[in-house]
Amino acid sequence: MGLEIMDDVRKDYVRNMIAEGSREDGRDFREYREISVERAIIENAEGSARVKIGTTDVLVGVKLEPGEPFPDTPGEGVIITNAELVPLASPEFESGPPNENSIQLARVVDRGIRGSEAINIEKLCIEEGEKVWIVFLDIHVLDNGGNLVDAAALGAIAALQNTRLPNERYNLTGDDTLLIEDTPVAVTMVEIDGNILLDPDYIEEKAATSRLTLISNADSTVSGIQKSGSDGMKEEVILEMLEIGIEKAGEIREKFLPA
Amino acid sequence: MKKGEDIEFIKEGKRVDGRGFDELRDIKIEVGVLKRADGSCYLELGNNKVIAAVYGPREMHPRHAQDAKMAVVKFRYNMAPFSVDDRKRPGPDRRSVEISKVSREAVEPVIIKEYYPKTAIEVYVEILQSDAGTRTAGINAASVALADAGIPMKDLVSSVAVGKVGGEVVLDLNAVEDNYGEADMPIAMIARRNVITALQMDGRMTKEEIEKGLKLAMNACHQIYELQRTALLKRYDSSEDRAA
Numbered sequence: 108m109g110l111e112i113m114d115d116v117r118k119d120y121v122r123n124m125i126a127e128g129s130r131e132d133g134r135d136f137r138e139y140r141e142i143s144v145e146r147a148i149i150e151n152a153e154g155s156a157r158v159k160i161g162t163t164d165v166l167v168g169v170k171l172e173p174g175e176p177f178p179d180t181p182g183e184g185v186i187i188t189n190a191e192l193v194p195l196a197s198p199e200f201e202s203g204p205p206n207e208n209s210i211q212l213a214r215v216v217d218r219g220i221r222g223s224e225a226i227n228i229e230k231l232c233i234e235e236g237e238k239v240w241i242v243f244l245d246i247h248v249l250d251n252g253g254n255l256v257d258a259a260a261l262g263a264i265a266a267l268q269n270t271r272l273p274n275e276r277y278n279l280t281g282d283d284t285l286l287i288e289d290t291p292v293a294v295t296m297v298e299i300d301g302n303i304l305l306d307p308d309y310i311e312e313k314a315a316t317s318r319l320t321l322i323s324n325a326d327s328t329v330s331g332i333q334k335s336g337s338d339g340m341k342e343e344v345i346l347e348m349l350e351i352g353i354e355k356a357g358e359i360r361e362k363f364l365p366a
Numbered sequence: 367m368k369k370g371e372d373i374e375f376i377k378e379g380k381r382v383d384g385r386g387f388d389e390l391r392d393i394k395i396e397v398g399v400l401k402r403a404d405g406s407c408y409l410e411l412g413n414n415k416v417i418a419a420v421y422g423p424r425e426m427h428p429r430h431a432q433d434a435k436m437a438v439v440k441f442r443y444n445m446a447p448f449s450v451d452d453r454k455r456p457g458p459d460r461r462s463v464e465i466s467k468v469s470r471e472a473v474e475p476v477i478i479k480e481y482y483p484k485t486a487i488e489v490y491v492e493i494l495q496s497d498a499g500t501r502t503a504g505i506n507a508a509s510v511a512l513a514d515a516g517i518p519m520k521d522l523v524s525s526v527a528v529g530k531v532g533g534e535v536v537l538d539l540n541a542v543e544d545n546y547g548e549a550d551m552p553i554a555m556i557a558r559r560n561v562i563t564a565l566q567m568d569g570r571m572t573k574e575e576i577e578k579g580l581k582l583a584m585n586a587c588h589q590i591y592e593l594q595r596t597a598l599l600k601r602y603d604s605s606e607d608r609a610a
Contacts, residue, residue: 205460207463207464207466207467210460210463210464210467211464211467213460214460214461214464218568221568222549222567222569222570223570224570319565324570327572327573328570328571328572329570329571329572329576330568330569330570331567331568332565332566332567332576333468333565333566333567334564334566335467335468335471336471337439337471337474338474338563339475339555339559339561339562339563340561340562340563340565341560341561341562342560342561342562342580342584345562345565345580349573349576350573353573
């Protein structure tokens, strides 16, 4: 209960500052917190990346194992994305089965990867109809400082970029590179009192009543959109966000996802 | 998304089911179809058949989840096991949990929650038959059922999907288009104010295509709004006693 009251006070404070044109941490409205990407940090994973955006800290691991394809796509590998919001990352997270927030997080990241066709799933076929690679993309949130989606999506593509197929473990031969053909980047924005803010931190996320995540690719096409929150957004605002989001994704891609 | 390469989505300016690019499927709306629920609506969108029921405002359980300042809106989207080709295992899966969240957020902006602190307003949507666009059909039905339940609302919410098939941006995808098309973008909005309350997209589209899709959806939502309104008026024009 005490926590909630503190959050209410801080929400008001943050909203008042924004109305006057500034953010609590001194950032510009269109500015991200500092981003860092570390790759290949979990040796037992086939690929991994740890992304920090400000105090937000997300670890993404990739594991691969051979398995059966879906009957309607016998020649294609399978991507399974999962997100865990463990209590370690926030006093608000509870252990137990995935809830709507962790499911949404995983599904939005998954949609970005799938829509962009970043992973060529046809190349993941080992034996048509019998055996394909199943790619498990696991998102582990370590610290929730807000805007988990962008960190998780960046971690996912960064981890995939350094993923090796574990051929030896399963007595398979061949090239062990996982071909990554695109670099989807998620950019999340909120609207607070008519202002569009990029990369909302924990308290800005609470202060905003709705937010939009936009995932775009190297050629500026969009491969995922998700609006969330309990308030509507004007069409003009969404169109403006579309523009900002694609541009910002380009900057992040250039800096953190060398082809 | 790959299998559709051999399907001819667009033939002489028409779609696989003969519709134009900006044409909705037939919509049928019936209000107050359930006796026990406080409000209800049966809706058909093409071959989709959905039913929505609303309870509340009533006491919120569990009590620790109550909000002292406003009502809590609950929304459950559920598919009947027989609603799809391959039987769906009963109960919530990841997809329906996400759709429930998105649908709740789609209707929440019009509900005047401040009138009923500490209560719950519950919406239950059952998909009886699925033919692509079930979440939009569910949101349309839910919005009408909320009004039928007498929940104070600022407006109605209308919903439709747009997408890209055979290189064209089209309205209200059917099952073939949804399964094998290039992109799908469900949208919900307060039609009279052009305020978007739900927006999702998967697949791949350019910025220009998304803008075009939004325009198509807006026009369609105005049409859907009129159908919702007409259905509600029809229900309350006749003076049959539904309390019986």
